[in-house]
């Protein structure tokens with residue numbers, strides 16, 4: 376496997392199906408427009424900036440395992456720093472021609488690349504095969520859990536075929552020998568600022584805050600005359616069969632179609648509707664609702680039987696609601712539904728038609744999401760002092776965490 380001219384390593388089933396699904400949940404609830412057309416991404420700094428710093432925790436042990444493997448395979452133990460960690464999704468139309476990963480002056484610090492496939496060719500997306508220009512293997516068919524590692528220089532020129540359907544999701548990391556490019560130092564500084572300045576710390580846990588400017592996606596094909604597109608959170612909710620409802624006066628006014636007004640609405644409290652029903656719970660903003668929806672979708676199978684005998688929360692039929700006086704809840708317009716479906720629709724099944732959906736399961740998922748978030752947030756609060764001391768992000772052993780809280 377080790378070809379001296381093309382140093383690279385392929386590992387099958389390196390990541391468990393469980394972690395692939397968890398990272399997919401994080402991506403689907405927190406993604407933003409990416410750095411190339413038809414590409415979306417979630418970086419660790421983006422998670423921190425949107426008040427979801429606790430969601431970096433599920434990445435930590437994976438980063439550690441990958442760093443150890445890269446250092447061992449390429450023979451550079453204790454020499455590497457993680458320069459970048461991100462979830463990157465390529466949708467229909469995205470591709471990249473032959474290149475090396477250090478091929479720009481501002482990328483010269485990159486020494487090694489690691490790409491972890493979080494979903495599977497043929498099942499979740501079509502197209503998107505990975506090719507090395509020289510050496511073996513020449514083609515990699517992405518399968519959830521598999522990992523490819525290679526030097527970022529011209530010994531490993533590679534390309535990715537165009538995605539023709541679905542979303543192709545990876546966890547991608549670059550490693551550098553140059554400590555100046557250590558991502559951890561920057562992330563710890565961002566986390567520290569958030570925690571020192573934020574009143575949220577005193578609250579039980581955090582709610583996501585939309586980074587509005589990065590949430591509206593414009594179709595690259597439509598040129599500048601008639602820009603069409605959609606808000607990512609609305610589109611994701613729509614794919615799962617849900618619509619956001621708002622009581623803001625702006626809906627229905629002549630200017631309400633503009634992406635600016637839409638983004639503003641989505642930062643305000645809203646409700647969730649599905650088919651002819653609405654849950655009478657107010658979510659803080661669209662990302663809050665979306666995160667709960669994606670959590671439900673991630674764990675759906677657990678909430679199908681577990682909820683027998685539970686109430687379904689306050690669900691009202693939309694027709695009843697319209698009869699109530701002064702009720703001004705209206706659906707928030709999605710934008711271009713057709714484009715949203717093309718970009719985010721999945722290959723294998725239509726997620727919106729989860730036939731066994733019921734609000735009782737959703738309400739149970741809402742509670743479970745709260746305790747999931749609270750637990751991660753607690754872990755983050757306890758780990759941060761250790762990270763600050765070492766200027767490095769690592770899994771703090773539970774024992775240390777406990778003794779720290781006792782002292």
Ligand SMILES: O=C(O)CCC(=O)C(=O)O
Nearest residue numbers: 471476490505533535545
């Ligand atoms: O996703 C992949 O398989 C590789 C992507 C890639 O080549 C890059 O982002 O530079």
Ligand SMILES: [Fe+2]
Nearest residue numbers: 474475476533
């Ligand atoms: Fe690349």
